[in-house]
Amino acid sequence: MAGSSTLSDLRVIECADGVAGPYCGKLLADLGADVIKVEPPAGDSSRRFGPFAGDRPHLERSGQFLYLNSNKRGITLDLEHAAGIEVLTRLAADADVLILDRPRSQLEALGIDVDALREANEGLVVTVLTPYGFTGPYKDWAGNAHTVYQMSGMGRETPSGYVTDLEHEPPLSPGNPQADYLTGVTAATSTMVAITYRRVYGGGQLVDVSGVEANTNHVRMNWNMFAYNPDLLGGREKAAFGQVIECKDGHIFFAPYGLDHWWMSLRRMMGDPEWARDEVYLTGPGRTANVNNIEPHVRAWALNHTRDELYWMSIENKVPCFPVYSASEMRASPQLEARGFFIEVEHPEAGSFVQPGAPVQQTGSRWAIDRPAPRLGEHTDEVLSELGYSRDAIVALFRDGA
Structure with a gap:
C-alpha cells in the first residue's frame, strides 16, 4: 500500500493480555506505531491457545498470538516485583499511549498508579480496557469475552431470528472471543480520538473502555426498540426476514x-x-x-x-442471498484475492503462514506487516538500552526480579 505510516511518530506501551488490549495495540501497530508489548516472564496467555503452526503446541506457534501481535516489539517484565514496575514507569514516561487491561484496584496492588503516570507525562493517553469500566459497582469484577457478550445483551439475540420456544431454547455463546475484538476496536478508535485531541489542544487523557458498554452499542437497534416497547427487546424470536x-x-x-x-x-x-x-x-x-x-x-x-x-x-x-463461507472458502475468495486481503508472514519459529491483512484500504496511508509477532522477550535488551540502561544495569534489573 502506497503512502507513509500514519502513526509512525507514536510510541505505545501495551501492558495487556489475551485479545481485547492486544487487538487495540495491533490496530495501532499496523498503521506504524512503535508498539512495545510487555509480557510476564511466562508469556501472554494467548501463546497457549491454538491452533498452532504445524499442529505443534509451542509458545511461539499460537495462531492467535501470531495474529494479534505482529508489528510489535516484545519485552518481558515481572510486574510482581518493584524492579519490573520501575521499568514500566520509565517506559510510560517516554510514551504517547499506555494500554492497560486491569481494574484500578489490581493496578494499585501492583504499584501502578495511573494518576501518577499521567502527572509525570502530561501528554500520555492511558487506555484501560476492563469488562465493566474503571468506575461503578462492578469495577473490580472479573470477566471475559463470554461474560461481556452476555451482559451486553448480545447473547440475548443469539441465535438471531431462529427460536420458536424462548423458554426452553436458551441464548447461545459465540464461538470465539467476538466481544473482545469489538472492545479492542472501540479502544483503538477512542485512543486515536484522544491522540487527535492532544495534537490539536494538548494534554493526555484517560480512556476508560468498558467491554460491556462497547458491546452494548452493537445491540443499539434492539435497545431503541426497547425504549418504545419493552416487549420488543429480544431478537432471537423466529422471524420472517431471513x-x-x-x-x-x-x-x-x-x-x-x-x-x-x-x-x-x-x-x-x-x-x-x-x-x-x-x-x-x-x-x-x-x-x-x-x-x-x-x-x-x-x-x-x-x-x-x-x-x-x-x-x-x-x-x-x-x-437477498449470501453463501455461508468456511475459513478455507474465504481464503479462496476471488474478491478478497483481488484486494490483496490475505498476506503471508514469515516467523523464525512458526515458519511461513497466511493471516488477514488490512481491514481497510486508504490511498494516503501505509498499512503493512513489517515484523512478525515477537518471540518471548525478544526485544527486552534493545528496549531497555533505549531507555538508557547499561548492560550491567540490565543484568542487575533482572537479578532483582524484573
Whole structure:
C-alpha cells in the first residue's frame, strides 16, 4: 500500500493480555506505531491457545498470538516485583499511549498508579480496557469475552431470528472471543480520538473502555426498540426476514420474505408452486405470521440446489442471498484475492503462514506487516538500552526480579 505510516511518530506501551488490549495495540501497530508489548516472564496467555503452526503446541506457534501481535516489539517484565514496575514507569514516561487491561484496584496492588503516570507525562493517553469500566459497582469484577457478550445483551439475540420456544431454547455463546475484538476496536478508535485531541489542544487523557458498554452499542437497534416497547427487546424470536438454510453442498443465508417483490421473485425461482399462491402470503405481515408454514417448503426446495445455483439464481432475481463461507472458502475468495486481503508472514519459529491483512484500504496511508509477532522477550535488551540502561544495569534489573 502506497503512502507513509500514519502513526509512525507514536510510541505505545501495551501492558495487556489475551485479545481485547492486544487487538487495540495491533490496530495501532499496523498503521506504524512503535508498539512495545510487555509480557510476564511466562508469556501472554494467548501463546497457549491454538491452533498452532504445524499442529505443534509451542509458545511461539499460537495462531492467535501470531495474529494479534505482529508489528510489535516484545519485552518481558515481572510486574510482581518493584524492579519490573520501575521499568514500566520509565517506559510510560517516554510514551504517547499506555494500554492497560486491569481494574484500578489490581493496578494499585501492583504499584501502578495511573494518576501518577499521567502527572509525570502530561501528554500520555492511558487506555484501560476492563469488562465493566474503571468506575461503578462492578469495577473490580472479573470477566471475559463470554461474560461481556452476555451482559451486553448480545447473547440475548443469539441465535438471531431462529427460536420458536424462548423458554426452553436458551441464548447461545459465540464461538470465539467476538466481544473482545469489538472492545479492542472501540479502544483503538477512542485512543486515536484522544491522540487527535492532544495534537490539536494538548494534554493526555484517560480512556476508560468498558467491554460491556462497547458491546452494548452493537445491540443499539434492539435497545431503541426497547425504549418504545419493552416487549420488543429480544431478537432471537423466529422471524420472517431471513434464515441460514441448508442446500445441496453447504449453507446459504436466504432472505426472500421481507418485501413483496422478493416474495414474488422467490415464487418464480421455485416454479410458482401451488402452496405459495395462498393469498395470506401476499403481504409482509401475512408471511411473518405464517413463516413456520413457508419455511419447510423453502428448505426442501433449497436442498435440490447447490449453493452457487441458489446464489446466482437469487442475484438474477434480485433476492437477498449470501453463501455461508468456511475459513478455507474465504481464503479462496476471488474478491478478497483481488484486494490483496490475505498476506503471508514469515516467523523464525512458526515458519511461513497466511493471516488477514488490512481491514481497510486508504490511498494516503501505509498499512503493512513489517515484523512478525515477537518471540518471548525478544526485544527486552534493545528496549531497555533505549531507555538508557547499561548492560550491567540490565543484568542487575533482572537479578532483582524484573
